[in-house]
Amino acid sequence: MAVHLHEPETLLPVPGVRLSAVAAGIRYQGRDDLVLMELAPGTACAAVFTRNAFCAAPVQVARSHLQHSRSPRYLLINAGNANAGTGEAGRVAALDCCRAVAGEGDCAPEAVLPFSTGVIGEPLPVGRITTALPAARSALSAQGWIPAMRAIMTTDTVGKGISERVTLSGGEVTLTGIAKGSGMIHPDMATMLAFVATDARVPEETLQDLLQGCVDTSFNAITVDGDTSTNDACVLAATGASGVGLAGEADVAAFAAALDRVCRHLAQAIVRDGEGATKFVTVRVESARDIAEARRVATTVALSPLVKTALFASDPNWGRILAAVGRAEVADLDVGAVCIHLDEVCIVRNGGRDPGYQEADGARVMARDEPVISIHLGGRGTACTEIYTCDLSFEYVRINAEYRS
Amino acid sequence: MAVHLHEPETLLPVPGVRLSAVAAGIRYQGRDDLVLMELAPGTACAAVFTRNAFCAAPVQVARSHLQHSRSPRYLLINAGNANAGTGEAGRVAALDCCRAVAGEGDCAPEAVLPFSTGVIGEPLPVGRITTALPAARSALSAQGWIPAMRAIMTTDTVGKGISERVTLSGGEVTLTGIAKGSGMIHPDMATMLAFVATDARVPEETLQDLLQGCVDTSFNAITVDGDTSTNDACVLAATGASGVGLAGEADVAAFAAALDRVCRHLAQAIVRDGEGATKFVTVRVESARDIAEARRVATTVALSPLVKTALFASDPNWGRILAAVGRAEVADLDVGAVCIHLDEVCIVRNGGRDPGYQEADGARVMARDEPVISIHLGGRGTACTEIYTCDLSFEYVRINAEYRS
Numbered sequence: 001m002a003v004h005l006h007e008p009e010t011l012l013p014v015p016g017v018r019l020s021a022v023a024a025g026i027r028y029q030g031r032d033d034l035v036l037m038e039l040a041p042g043t044a045c046a047a048v049f050t051r052n053a054f055c056a057a058p059v060q061v062a063r064s065h066l067q068h069s070r071s072p073r074y075l076l077i078n079a080g081n082a083n084a085g086t087g088e089a090g091r092v093a094a095l096d097c098c099r100a101v102a103g104e105g106d107c108a109p110e111a112v113l114p115f116s117t118g119v120i121g122e123p124l125p126v127g128r129i130t131t132a133l134p135a136a137r138s139a140l141s142a143q144g145w146i147p148a149m150r151a152i153m154t155t156d157t158v159g160k161g162i163s164e165r166v167t168l169s170g171g172e173v174t175l176t177g178i179a180k181g182s183g184m185i186h187p188d189m190a191t192m193l194a195f196v197a198t199d200a201r202v203p204e205e206t207l208q209d210l211l212q213g214c215v216d217t218s219f220n221a222i223t224v225d226g227d228t229s230t231n232d233a234c235v236l237a238a239t240g241a242s243g244v245g246l247a248g249e250a251d252v253a254a255f256a257a258a259l260d261r262v263c264r265h266l267a268q269a270i271v272r273d274g275e276g277a278t279k280f281v282t283v284r285v286e287s288a289r290d291i292a293e294a295r296r297v298a299t300t301v302a303l304s305p306l307v308k309t310a311l312f313a314s315d316p317n318w319g320r321i322l323a324a325v326g327r328a329e330v331a332d333l334d335v336g337a338v339c340i341h342l343d344e345v346c347i348v349r350n351g352g353r354d355p356g357y358q359e360a361d362g363a364r365v366m367a368r369d370e371p372v373i374s375i376h377l378g379g380r381g382t383a384c385t386e387i388y389t390c391d392l393s394f395e396y397v398r399i400n401a402e403y404r405s
Numbered sequence: 406m407a408v409h410l411h412e413p414e415t416l417l418p419v420p421g422v423r424l425s426a427v428a429a430g431i432r433y434q435g436r437d438d439l440v441l442m443e444l445a446p447g448t449a450c451a452a453v454f455t456r457n458a459f460c461a462a463p464v465q466v467a468r469s470h471l472q473h474s475r476s477p478r479y480l481l482i483n484a485g486n487a488n489a490g491t492g493e494a495g496r497v498a499a500l501d502c503c504r505a506v507a508g509e510g511d512c513a514p515e516a517v518l519p520f521s522t523g524v525i526g527e528p529l530p531v532g533r534i535t536t537a538l539p540a541a542r543s544a545l546s547a548q549g550w551i552p553a554m555r556a557i558m559t560t561d562t563v564g565k566g567i568s569e570r571v572t573l574s575g576g577e578v579t580l581t582g583i584a585k586g587s588g589m590i591h592p593d594m595a596t597m598l599a600f601v602a603t604d605a606r607v608p609e610e611t612l613q614d615l616l617q618g619c620v621d622t623s624f625n626a627i628t629v630d631g632d633t634s635t636n637d638a639c640v641l642a643a644t645g646a647s648g649v650g651l652a653g654e655a656d657v658a659a660f661a662a663a664l665d666r667v668c669r670h671l672a673q674a675i676v677r678d679g680e681g682a683t684k685f686v687t688v689r690v691e692s693a694r695d696i697a698e699a700r701r702v703a704t705t706v707a708l709s710p711l712v713k714t715a716l717f718a719s720d721p722n723w724g725r726i727l728a729a730v731g732r733a734e735v736a737d738l739d740v741g742a743v744c745i746h747l748d749e750v751c752i753v754r755n756g757g758r759d760p761g762y763q764e765a766d767g768a769r770v771m772a773r774d775e776p777v778i779s780i781h782l783g784g785r786g787t788a789c790t791e792i793y794t795c796d797l798s799f800e801y802v803r804i805n806a807e808y809r810s
Contacts, residue, residue, distance in 0.1 A: 053738045054731035054756070085724055087757035120724030121758050230728050305710070305797075306805055313806035319490055319525030323635050326459035333458045351459070352492040353526050392710075393806075397799050400711055401718035 002158045003280040003369055003390070005272040011145035012163035012174050015199040016040035016239025019144030021151035024132035026125055027080030027118060032151035034129060036101070036136040037075040037195065043239045045072050046208040047113075048215050050232035056084030057124075058114040059231060061094040068110040070204045074101050075235065077193065078129060079152050079180070080118040084230040093124040100130040104137050117154055117180060117193055117231055149178040152193060155399070156182050160269040166258040168251040170244040173200040175258055179266035182273050191229035194219065194266050200255060201240035210256055211236045218263035222271045222388045223302050234263075271388045276395030279311050282372040282386055289381040293330060297375060298387040300328040308392035311371070316362025318347040325375060337378025343371055407563045408685040408774055408795065410677040416550035417568035417579050420604040421445035421644025424549030426556035429537035431530055432485030432523060437556035439534060441506070441541040442480040442600065448644045450477050451613040452518075453620050455637035461489030462529075463519040464636060466499040473515040475609045479506050480640065482598065483534060484557050484585070485523040489635040498529040505535040509542050522559055522585060522598055522636055554583040557598055560804070561587050565674040571663040573656040575649040578605040580663055584671035587678050596634035599624060599671050605660060606645035615661055616641040623668035627676045627793045628707050639668075676793045681800030684716050687777040687791055694786040698735060702780060703792040705733040713797035716776070721767025723752040730780060742783025748776055 017039060021032040039045070047066055049059050065072065076097055083090045098112035105112075116124065149159045161178040177196035202210070211234070219234055236259070246252045272280050283302045288294035301307055304324040310317040321340055326333075340348035343365040347357050365371055422444060426437040444450070452471055454464050470477065481502055488495045503517035510517075521529065554566040566583040582601035607615070616639065624639055641664070651657045677685050688707045693699035706712055709729040715722040726745055731738075745753035748770040752762050770776055 052728060052731040053735065053740050054727050085727055085753075085757055087755075120728070230724075230731060305801075309802055309805035312802070315806070319635075322459050322490055323457060323525075326457040326635065330458065335459050348490075350492075352490055392802060394799055394802050396710075397714055397717070397797060397802055400714035401720070401798075 002273040003277055005158050005269055007159040008146070008161045011149070011161045011176050011178070012165070013142035013145070014174050014176050014197040014239065015142070016043060016241030017197045017237070018140040018142050019148045020136045020139035020141060021144065021147035022132050022136045022139060024078065024128045026078055026128055032147060033079045034132050034136060035077040035148045035151045036133070036140065037077070037148065038105070038140050039073055039075070039237055040239045040241055041073065043071055043237050044202060044204045044207050045070055046204065046211040046236045048211060048219070048234045050229060052230045054085065054230050056082055056116060056231045057086055057090030057094045058083050058116045059233060060091060061098065062113040062115065062233065065098070065110045065113055071111070072113050073107045073111040074105055075113050075115065075195065076101050077115040077152055078118070079154050081116060081122055081124050082118045082120050082231050083116040083124040085121040086123060090124065093126045096126050097129050100133055104133055113235070115193055115231070115233055117152065117191065120230065145176055145178060152178065152180040154180065154182070155275065156180050156273055158269070158273050160266055160273070162262055162265045164258045164262055166254050168200070168244050168254060169247050171242060173198055173242045173244050173255070175262050177262045177266050179270060181270040182275050192219065192232040192270060194234040194263070196235070196259070196262055197237045197239065199239050199242035201243065201245040202238040202255070206246065206252070207236055207238055210259055213256065214260045214263040217260065218267035221386060222267045223299065268388055271390050274390035275399045276393040277390030278393055279391045280370045281311055281389050281391065282370070283389065284372060284374045284384065284386045285377065286374065286384040287377045287380055288383040288385070291383045291385060294383045294385040295387070297325055297328045297330060297377065298385055300324050301373060301375065302387045302389040305392055308389070311366070311391035312393045314363065314366040316342060316347060316359065316366045318353065318362070321373060321375070322348055330377065334378050339376040341374040342366060343368065407678040408682050410563050410674055412564040413551070413566045416554070416566045416581050416583070417570070418547035418550070419579050419581050419602040419644065420547070421448060421646030422602045422642070423545040423547050424553045425541045425544035425546060426549065426552035427537050427541045427544060429483065429533045431483055431533055437552060438484045439537050439541060440482040440553045440556045441538070441545065442482070442553070443510070443545050444478055444480070444642050445644045445646055446478065448476055448642050449607060449609045449612050450475055451609065451616040451641045453616060453624070453639045455634060457635045459490065459635050461487055461521060461636045462491055462495030462499045463488050463521045464638060465496060466503065467518040467520065467638065470503070470515045470518055476516070477518050478512040478516040479510055480518050480520065480600065481506050482520040482557055483523070484559050486521060486527055486529050487523045487525050487636050488521040488529040490526040491528060495529065498531045501531050502534050505538055509538055518640070520598055520638055522557065522596065525635065550581055550583060557583065557585040559585065559587070560680065561585050561678055563674070563678050565671055565678070567667055567670045569663045569667055571659050573605070573649050573659060574652045576647060578603055578647045578649050578660070580667050582667045582671050584675060586675040587680050597624065597637040597675060599639040599668070601640070601664070601667055602642045602644065604644050604647035606648065606650040607643040607660070611651065611657070612641055612643055615664055618661065619665045619668040622665065622791070623672035626791060627672045628704065673793055676795050679795035680804045681798040682795030683798055684796045685775045686716055686794050686796065687775070688794065689777060689779045689789065689791045690782065691779065691789040692782045692785055693788040696788045696790060699788045699790040700792070702730055702733045702735060702782065703790055705729050706778060706780065707792045707794040710797055713794070716771070716796035717798045719768065719771045721747060721752060721764065721771045723758065723767070726778060726780070727753055735782065739783050744781040746779040747771060748773065
């Protein structure tokens, strides 16, 4: 059961983008599992990939193709098989798929970016994919976002997508994004993919800067269990079909804000659909010396199995939060200056239980679906950050213990 | 159910050490919860404490008293209340207990080291402890190890203790140790305590070096869920009552080896009794550039919830192990050189599934109670390490979600 997450009923077309979803039978039966996304000539593209050393074959190929050209013509995405841990044969398989799309679409193989998500370590069934390509090609449509959103799902229980319209000085532009991932957590269902497109006209370098900035506070600010997948990728494509560019700082700010809303929505949707999640939890750290310190404290708390099981139990167990802060390797931490709130309730003041704290107040806020844990480190600095996570439930263990069987 | 762990029926007395266990009613009813350990005058003492910034009051006091004198006369240990997160009042409470023991025992308060384990954030019931002290004092006995071992338990399901005899050039000496902890994992049942005594005559500096060396490969090499307690402490006392010293390198080596066996047994016993554990898992990393790198890789694998749930499910999910290695931030890792074994079965060779690997072989070894995951990083260096952990089961979530209710 995803936490307050509903599948969008419609997503806005993005001029310059056509998509299709077909059933290639890669692993699943009776559902679409292959997406072709066509980008108009001249589309600029930015991307962020997993930092896992064992990155999957499609990640290696997509990265290399993007270095060759920042203006790809096709994205090919399959669910059910991650083509990870497959060595040189996996790279050849990904390249074969790119060549097949290029042959159909009359472009260079380097203008095709491959993405895979699904089980690790099994050979990619290239034949099934190439066999399905003609149908995918003829089904391409500007209206294809919703079927594409559904076709890239693996253990997701809810499709994840969002559209935004933003008015720039030259006119209105659209952003539409889809993502899949049930936590960032599933190396064997190698996991997070996000695709955002806009008809704004944005130069490649600006696009990459904008995406990187948004990713740090969205996709890189979520954690379900700390495991980073071999296939994580996020792509931002700007077709320029609206003819509207970013003319000046106000336009850049407005576009960046819209992109931020899209990325945050998609990233938080992944946590809300986190495996076994019953709560969506924000861990906020304030007054850190720098962002790295703030992130270290927030991540330590967000990843602590003891904090996460206490959240599952709706137990305002402030000792566990305090102990997690204490082991986050904050140099010269003045523990007597640390304050912690659960929503509006102060549980720790000056390093110990707040004198006015009542267990009943703590229990009341911990019972909420979307509690916020705020940690104030004292007067160390002005850096702050937020990390989004979920609780650790029986269901998480069941899903991950039983997945392959 | 602890994994292949049985309570010792006898523990050898250590000349120069007397212990007692009494029921002070600190939290539990109908069981001993207070231990007094008397050390002969001139006993040398070494100790290692938690690095958690929010260390508990008794840790602060014990550390300060040890700086004052390396030859304490009494250790006072209570279960049921950690005296952690209790601020200045907690420090005063710990000091009051020390003063009471000193008054009974005719020594300076600084010659008493306090240790507490139990619930965080509740005031230590000093009165109950001091009331029980006369009974504890009159019950002191060289035979008191087994009752002491049981009295310091909290969520432990099995008492943890071991004795070793080792022959040095000057004669035979004894080492006896007890420990408590159900994982290093319970900040609210703040957690690991270990007490080892010997009648060998060992100078303080040598003792501290020997303890630190052993702790790195024992108590600092175990993890259940990565949470570090506010109360962790390990004490090594050498009474010298045997008159046998460490005369030369062979003696030091023999004594160190015996101490290592004691510490490893106690540390591994804590993992075997880890909350919800059904398996005892060794993660071994070889060919790392340095020890820090080896530990980082081993710990990342040992802490991965996905690896731990796969172990619970007896699922030889090598993709999860590979992905954990990949995110362990090993600089310039040549993924094509990585090999991974489960016991005798090679699952990953040169960065991909071993060509000869059969799922049935993997399933066979994963079904064992004590699997060893061996990770060979290629020719980076000669550093190697072992980390001990357990699997992540439904029971872990149940224990930690329900503990306070």
